[in-house]
Amino acid sequence: MDIIPQMALSTSHEIELQPTTPFHFDGTVHKPSHFPSGDSIWEPGTLWVTQRMGDDLFGLKLQNAGTVDAPLVRLTIFADRALTTDKITAIGDEVAYNFDLYVDLAPFNAILERDELMRPVLNRWLGMRNMSDSLYESLIVYIVLQNATVRRSVQMLDNLFRAYGTRLHFDGQALYGFWSPEVLDGAPEEDLRALKVGYRAKSLKRISNQFARGKVDASALRRLSNEELKRELLKLYGVGPATVSYLMGDFHRYDAFEHVSPWEQRIYSRLLFDEELVPTEQILAEVERRWRCWKMLAAHYLFEDLFWRREHEPVPWLEELIRL
């Protein structure tokens, strides 16, 4: 195994971001349903995460510096050099987008308030938003997620980090920064296969190629309608209906809930109907009826609430479905 590049990020800049009210810091920055990845670490009140922007790698620390009703996020940006104010602002904007800090949740809260099932969930997570990584990083994660158990997905991503990532040292943490798309674009497919990613090597390379050639403009995609966005994302090799539905969440399309994969079907069957297995059409009709244009975010609340419970106490029926 090659030696992993190391990078010390010893310069830091601090800015403050003011989310809309209400804001749930921990629920927003930490998602128990996501598998752990080497590019971030969380403890209550603080998230450390790496971020690549073009050729630059940064370390970010987000701290909860407010309350649900008077929210404030202190963002510390760690870099290997001093940054211009423009750069700092750009990073702050990116963080604000990724964590959806400026969304108006008032109509959403009003809908959940009237929903018997959701009221206790809302009380626990009032102010939570969906979060995302950069588009390229999300795609890598979703590709290694496909047709694999969680343990294997974790292993694949870790292998990729060790082969192509950069170890970033900042604020007492050591986390992996992602490679640039050019690196995977130029890597021989057999090198990727040696990392046990299997047939996914082809998707990883072809997606990296699209990014390396500038064919994917994440900020332009943000401006598209749901239908246009979906159509564009499906053009990426290896992106199908399941991946696209996760990506719609990353783009904060809180009305987009059109796909239920088999394992999720069982979870929603339990949560919504208290049954083992309900047809997906029935699940889709139910979320539409209950939550309308907020159905994706509402489902996210249910999901994270469940997985958060699992972190603190065993949920036997769930364990069987997750199959680590």
Next chain:
DNA sequence: CATCAGGGCCCTG
């Protein structure tokens, strides 16, 4: 030891 499905997707017929 063999077989199989897994938190999909592509390609073919």
Next chain:
DNA sequence: CAGGGCCCTGAT
């Protein structure tokens, strides 16, 4: 639109 194939792993 249905169904086979795909890398690899752990479960059976």
